[in-house]
Amino acid sequence: MSGITLCVENVSWRPGRRAPLVLHPTSFCVQAGRVLGIVGPNGAGKSTLLRLLYRFQTPSTGRVLVDGEDLWTMQARKAACQIAAVLQEQPAAFGLTVREIVALGRTPHQQGFTSTGAHGAGVVARVIALLDLDALADRQFGTLSGGERQRVMVARALAQEPQILIMDEPTNHLDIRHQLEVLALIRSLDLTIVVSLHDLNMAAGICDDVLVLKAGHTHGFGAPDDLLTESLVSQTFSIDARRERLAPSDTNHLSFHLPQH
Template identity: 55%
Template sequence: MSAAKLNVINACWSTRSGDPILKPLSLSLNAGRVMGVVGANGAGKSTFLRLLYRYLKPSQGSIEIDGRDIWSLSPRLVAQNVAAVLQEQPTDFALTVREIVELGRTPYRSILSTKNENDSTIVDSALRKLELSEFAGRRFGTLSGGERQRAMVARALAQEPSLLILDEPTNHLDIRHQLEIIELIRDLDMTIVTSLHDLNMAAGVCDEILLLKQGAVLAFGPPQTVLTNQSVSYAFNVSAQSEKLMPTDRLHFTYTLMGRT
């Protein structure tokens, strides 16, 4: 599966009572690019991601993958194109790690079909990439939080999506595995949208940044133009100060509470 172009066209979402949670926004993300979604708690990050993986239907507007509205496609076809790794994890702890990862192949099977050699090859590859081969026979419920997170990323990779949605993918991970997930994001041949709390990480791994505040877009574009001291301070209600780290010119932020030094 090749990377897909993502278009968000005047999409928004409101509750049944009409309360706007995500205000109309439009953006385009070219195939193979990585977009970070950042903002304070309640900014609308999770709602935006839920629109992308078709958990929520936009109140108006559309989400398109390679020019096709995802709500015009069958659920199976969407699942073959879009994979999501969420903060919520499966509750069926009796499954083994391999069985969890094999679930990523479900959209490619008919009701009567069984696992085949190609499925096994893809699952083996996903387990290796996430350094989970030795855990393949372990019950999911016996894993640490970080190991479970890696298993969920492996399941998404086994799905072979053209668009990968990651909701705080480094949660529960130690520093080493955080770095491994970031390296994996950089190396994957797919379009990726990920929410991140760590702005320094977002600036280092993302091609584009979507900055949200209270359900509205503050800015969208390259990290260097979106993550300014002024925009970060306003979005998070802090005093933000950035510097460029040599020799890569990567942005690095430090923060203080408003009115304090």
């Protein structure tokens, strides 16, 4: 697996022809193999934008280009082989085991009713090991904790062997150890990744670029250290943000406070 370029050109979305825009025209490019973090307050349009990127909703205006090809002109199977998504919503399992859920990620690569095959079975085994799910592989998905289910969803997405990975709040429901493991995994993957995050310090730590949204508008796009200034973060989130240096690592860290009236 290796990443490819994802470009968004003047993409917007509204729920109906006469409805107000939920996402106003937005443009950016994520170069192959880079990690883009999308941040912003609740209702900023983060999940709406992600839905346009994994072909769940059609843009009202603009184009999503995958390696130069319009996402909505390519065949659905090809799109599914190139783009995988890890969502906050987790599906009903209908009695499936973890291994069977992960194997569903191979569906776009199968023809008709053919089985997963030796290559597919190897991919499934590899991502189960990568996400530390071996001990849970034969458990029913419905018996797992929220954090365990989230790791299964990441494994299922990786079983698609995508070139672009879309992740909507992937650390939700995870304990601290597994948060760190998922973050380390994101950095280690040779994929183009777009991830929405609430934690700005987490975004600064793992993302090459950051897109800041508020009320459906773009408030900035660029490298985290350059973009996530005290003034921009304070204005976007309606708080008092302060940048600090943490010893002994001497790294930048944002702290957040309610405005003083």
